[in-house]
Amino acid sequence: MEPDIKWLDDPETFRVGMMPAHSDHQFYRSTDEINNDHSSYVQSLNGQWQFAFAKDPMHRIKNFYAADFDSDNFDEIQVPQHIEFADYDDFHYINTMYPWEGKIYRRPAYALDQSDPEAGQFSEAPDNPVGQYIKKFQLASNFKDQKVRVRFDGVEKAMYVWLNGHFLGYAEDSFTPSEFDLTPYLQDGENRLAVEVFKLSTAAWLEDQDMFRFFGIFRDVSLIAQPEAHIEDLSIKPTLSDDLKDGTLNVTTKMTVNKSGATAKVSVADADGKELYADSQPVNDAITVKDLSLKHVHLYDNHQPYLYQLTIEIDDKDGNILEIVPYKFGFRKIEINQDKVIMLNGKRLVINGVNRHEWDCHSGRVVSVDDMKADIRTFKKNNINAVRTCHYPDHTLWYHLCDINGIYVMAENNLESHGTWQKLGAVEPSYNVPGSVPQWKAAVVDRARNNYELLKNHASIIFWSLGNESYAGDDIQAMEEFYKSVDSTRLVHYEGVVQNRKYEDKISDVESRMYASPDEIKDYLDHDPKKPFLLCEYMHDMGNSLGGMKSYIDLIDRYPMYAGGFIWDFIDQAIEVNDEVTGQKVLRYGGDFDDRMSDYEFSGDGLMFADRTEKPAMQEVKYYYGQHN
Amino acid sequence: MDNTTKQLHIIYGDGGIGVGGDDFHYIFNYTRGGIESMVINGREWMYREPKPTFWRATTDNDRGNGFSKQAVQWYGANMFASADKVDIKINDQLIDFPSAPRNNQYSNHEYADQVAIIYHYATLTTPSTDVEVSYTVTADGVMSVHVHYTGNDQLPDLPVFGMRFVLPTAATGYEYAGLSGETYPDRMAGGIPGEYRIDGLPVTNYMVPQDCGVHMKTDWLTITRNATKVSSDHSDTPFSIKFEKDGQPFAFSCLPYTAGELENATHQEELPLPRRTVVSILGAVRGVGGIDSWGRDVEAQYHIPAGKDIDFGFKIRKV
Numbered sequence: 001m002e003p004d005i006k007w008l009d010d011p012e013t014f015r016v017g018m019m020p021a022h023s024d025h026q027f028y029r030s031t032d033e034i035n036n037d038h039s040s041y042v043q044s045l046n047g048q049w050q051f052a053f054a055k056d057p058m059h060r061i062k063n064f065y066a067a068d069f070d071s072d073n074f075d076e077i078q079v080p081q082h083i084e085f086a087d088y089d090d091f092h093y094i095n096t097m098y099p100w101e102g103k104i105y106r107r108p109a110y111a112l113d114q115s116d117p118e119a120g121q122f123s124e125a126p127d128n129p130v131g132q133y134i135k136k137f138q139l140a141s142n143f144k145d146q147k148v149r150v151r152f153d154g155v156e157k158a159m160y161v162w163l164n165g166h167f168l169g170y171a172e173d174s175f176t177p178s179e180f181d182l183t184p185y186l187q188d189g190e191n192r193l194a195v196e197v198f199k200l201s202t203a204a205w206l207e208d209q210d211m212f213r214f215f216g217i218f219r220d221v222s223l224i225a226q227p228e229a230h231i232e233d234l235s236i237k238p239t240l241s242d243d244l245k246d247g248t249l250n251v252t253t254k255m256t257v258n259k260s261g262a263t264a265k266v267s268v269a270d271a272d273g274k275e276l277y278a279d280s281q282p283v284n285d286a287i288t289v290k291d292l293s294l295k296h297v298h299l300y301d302n303h304q305p306y307l308y309q310l311t312i313e314i315d316d317k318d319g320n321i322l323e324i325v326p327y328k329f330g331f332r333k334i335e336i337n338q339d340k341v342i343m344l345n346g347k348r349l350v351i352n353g354v355n356r357h358e359w360d361c362h363s364g365r366v367v368s369v370d371d372m373k374a375d376i377r378t379f380k381k382n383n384i385n386a387v388r389t390c391h392y393p394d395h396t397l398w399y400h401l402c403d404i405n406g407i408y409v410m411a412e413n414n415l416e417s418h419g420t421w422q423k424l425g426a427v428e429p430s431y432n433v434p435g436s437v438p439q440w441k442a443a444v445v446d447r448a449r450n451n452y453e454l455l456k457n458h459a460s461i462i463f464w465s466l467g468n469e470s471y472a473g474d475d476i477q478a479m480e481e482f483y484k485s486v487d488s489t490r491l492v493h494y495e496g497v498v499q500n501r502k503y504e505d506k507i508s509d510v511e512s513r514m515y516a517s518p519d520e521i522k523d524y525l526d527h528d529p530k531k532p533f534l535l536c537e538y539m540h541d542m543g544n545s546l547g548g549m550k551s552y553i554d555l556i557d558r559y560p561m562y563a564g565g566f567i568w569d570f571i572d573q574a575i576e577v578n579d580e581v582t583g584q585k586v587l588r589y590g591g592d593f594d595d596r597m598s599d600y601e602f603s604g605d606g607l608m609f610a611d612r613t614e615k616p617a618m619q620e621v622k623y624y625y626g627q628h629n
Numbered sequence: 630m631d632n633t634t635k636q637l638h639i640i641y642g643d644g645g646i647g648v649g650g651d652d653f654h655y656i657f658n659y660t661r662g663g664i665e666s667m668v669i670n671g672r673e674w675m676y677r678e679p680k681p682t683f684w685r686a687t688t689d690n691d692r693g694n695g696f697s698k699q700a701v702q703w704y705g706a707n708m709f710a711s712a713d714k715v716d717i718k719i720n721d722q723l724i725d726f727p728s729a730p731r732n733n734q735y736s737n738h739e740y741a742d743q744v745a746i747i748y749h750y751a752t753l754t755t756p757s758t759d760v761e762v763s764y765t766v767t768a769d770g771v772m773s774v775h776v777h778y779t780g781n782d783q784l785p786d787l788p789v790f791g792m793r794f795v796l797p798t799a800a801t802g803y804e805y806a807g808l809s810g811e812t813y814p815d816r817m818a819g820g821i822p823g824e825y826r827i828d829g830l831p832v833t834n835y836m837v838p839q840d841c842g843v844h845m846k847t848d849w850l851t852i853t854r855n856a857t858k859v860s861s862d863h864s865d866t867p868f869s870i871k872f873e874k875d876g877q878p879f880a881f882s883c884l885p886y887t888a889g890e891l892e893n894a895t896h897q898e899e900l901p902l903p904r905r906t907v908v909s910i911l912g913a914v915r916g917v918g919g920i921d922s923w924g925r926d927v928e929a930q931y932h933i934p935a936g937k938d939i940d941f942g943f944k945i946r947k948v
Binding site: 548604 | 689693813814816817820897898918922927931932
């Protein structure tokens with residue numbers, strides 16, 4: 001297959017040559033590796049890469065990916081890092097409007113006119129910078145003769161990938177992993193991985209999140225070797241009996257098996273390590289645990305995030321370990337009862353939640369393990385029991401931390417297109433995408449699948465969220481249908497359907513609003529409500545705010561169908577720079593970089609300042625979130 | 630004759646009235662609208678005369694819901710407040726205003742148990758309303774401040790109402806008995822009652838500087854400085870003053886900046902170098918709101934309606 005720059009313009013081309021999305025399980029060669037949390041099947045490619053920047057597609061180096069291309073005069077860039085933080089492109093913050101507002105007239109392909117593909121909209125655009133990356137690497141010695149893939153955990157917003165001059169594929173969906181099989185083109189000695197990243201593509205219409213607009217490789221890049229018998233995808237389905245006493249465990253896998261005769265040892269242990277189940281089975285199409293009955297299971301919730309341990313060890317026919325896959329899972333039941341109350345393990349669910357963007361004032365959405373751990377500590381300290389991953393999937397470690405710490409997760413898709421239907425505060429969906437535009441449907445369903453397949457085993461996730469502020473139409477309905485077709489154990493959430501009630505019986509298990517006043521919530525709940533109610537965003541903590549929270553907390557006692565909400569939001573998005581006058585470290589926001597049009601300080605809505613210190617309002621959150629905890 | 634009964638010594642000046650005791654001396658200016666000098670143990674506490682304060686630096690929510698536009702009259706009233714009339718009471722008796730030459734009847738040996746100076750302000754609003762601030766000094770040097778705002782329902786809701794004191798140098802810190810953290814009427818449930826010490830004069834690090842640092846339900850506030858502006862004074866020995874409740878608890882903020890200075894900055898680093906201490910003792914505080922930041926009003930019970938009288942008081946004493 002030959003790459004085509006015109007894919008940038010085509011909403012129907014969003015993944016080419018990529019391996020299918022799969023669960024986020026790790027696999028190791030030994031228990032020592034598990035204990036050290038280091039898999040020798042993984043070779044990190046993070047670090048210094050060669051780099052060339054072009055201000056637009058027309059000025060890019062056309063043959064930079066060639067095996068014999070002389071890249072000696074390339075610059076160097078840190079991976080992962082937003083290209084803007086390396087000073088090639090410029091910081092720009094804007095909320096609803098697209099970043100090209102006032103500069104370039106654009107309408108989404110096919111949105112206004114089914115026959116207009118808007119050819120060249122991004123592939124020939126003067127505002128579409130390009131990052132060309134080259135990484136030369138030697139394969140780790142223990143990767144020899146194995147299948148090897150490259151995994152990008154996050155790249156904004158469109159990427160073409162080559163190995164040793166051979167085209168591997170193309171990816172969008174910036175916040176879920178993209179994997180490409182390197183095996184056919186690997187060579188002895190030095191290999192050359194070439195990655196071409198574009199800031200804009202049709203994905204930009206779908207990724208209009210209210211945040212600084214970055215591009216580049218911003219999460220880890222890894223080479224992953226694949227054992228001869230390998231669990232490609234793991235699906236764990238723990239369910240509970242009606243009386244919530246006993247559990248049933250179903251496990252299945254998708255396998256890649258190159259060598260026959262392998263055996264899988266499957267075990268389940270409780271949190272104390274006591275083995276509850278052990279089985280051995282030959283490795284064929286799938287490793288399965290079918291309807292394993294576990295009596296008197298511990299339930300998983302915020303206070304007791306009890307996790308069981310599933311371990312699958314695959315041995316070759318001589319008994320050598322090929323891989324060990326550990327995964328923690330929990331038993332919990334989320335449902336809407338006959339009174340339209342959201343119940344978790346038979347008890348009413350009260351969401352004491354926050355929205356959390358990934359943010360570090362030194363590196364943008366490149367967040368560290370320490371950042372994530374600090375955020376979890378802040379949650380626990382302040383009685384925050386739930387997080388909405390606004391408005392994209394986070395670093396996968398975040399979900400594991402939520403599992404372990406009992407933080408309920410609303411796992412949101414990478415989707416926000418408010419600029420296509422919110423115009424100067426009015427609902428004006430004339431060119432909304434995805435809407436019901438057929439050419440945009442597959443892309444958004446793919447985003448739903450990526451989110452689901454990656455994260456489906458996390459005990460902490462109790463809601464899937466279809467995205468944010470994207471209006472509603474057939475395409476988002478198709479996302480809903482996808483989730484319903486694969487997962488009966490969680491609820492599906494989407495707020496945007498309240499803007500287009502025609503779809504309210506087809507989209508979202510809950511009535512979700514943002515910034516509804518206490519009186520508006522009462523009005524809904526007093527008038528024969530169809531669905532339980534939650535606030536996916538409330539208490540807009542911009543600057544000195546968060547007054548009047550009592551009126552929301554009071555609703556909890558009054559209305560069982562009120563499930564609480566997620567405060568907007570967790571942390572200010574500002575960037576630390578050295579002040580040009582004093583040299584002191586200061587925090588800067590939209591408009592401070594001559595970035596126009598901008599929404600300026602509107603990204604400063606956190607319970608935390610951008611430097612991860614708490615705002616004074618946090619004590620109020622701690623108090624009120626401690627009331628129904 | 631010595632002041633053996635520890636009465637107040639009164640100086641009936643031409644430009645103001647002085648009131649003194651063993652370790653304090655206060656001067657109330659007749660034309661500048663308040664206390665020009667408040668010396669305790671030889672150290673000056675006033676930079677400029679305290680005035681009623683009507684404005685808080687626009688918060689993000691105030692901007693979003695248009696409150697600052699609605700209330701803009703109070704911005705001018707805050708900036709340019711001046712008293713147009715002064716009354717004096719000696720031992721609780723109103724006297725004929727002792728202007729020159731009427732004050733020639735006095736001497737350097739005038740004493741009383743209690744002196745009250747009452748400043749009458751007409752707010753620079755349309756329509757105007759009255760604010761009366763009285764300072765009552767007793768022989769122990771304690772100053773009781775009483776503030777009265779006369780309601781006028783033709784005026785917009787007030788952003789805040791209180792007295793603003795500007796002290797000559799930046800405080801090294803303050804202590805208070807009240808609620809933890811920064812609290813407002815609609816955000817104080819999480820405040821834990823106790824006694825707190827704050828080092829320096831922290832300004833809350835909001836991305837855009839705005840009203841901040843309010844502490845509700847306070848019983849007392851002690852402010853400590855270690856420098857004066859006296860050229861020969863090189864001491865850095867700490868010295869303090871105490872504001873305490875007189876009846877109801879008060880709210881306060883203690884910052885290095887006025888509302889006007891905060892209002893003008895778009896970033897923290899644009900604020901001036903801290904040089905002074907701005908103490909606002911507040912009788913009424915508007916809530917901050919939080920439903921959203923682009924239109925929703927603060928809940929009605931946390932407004933300061935202009936039509937209702939506001940009356941509060943507090944005491945200032947040496948430590």
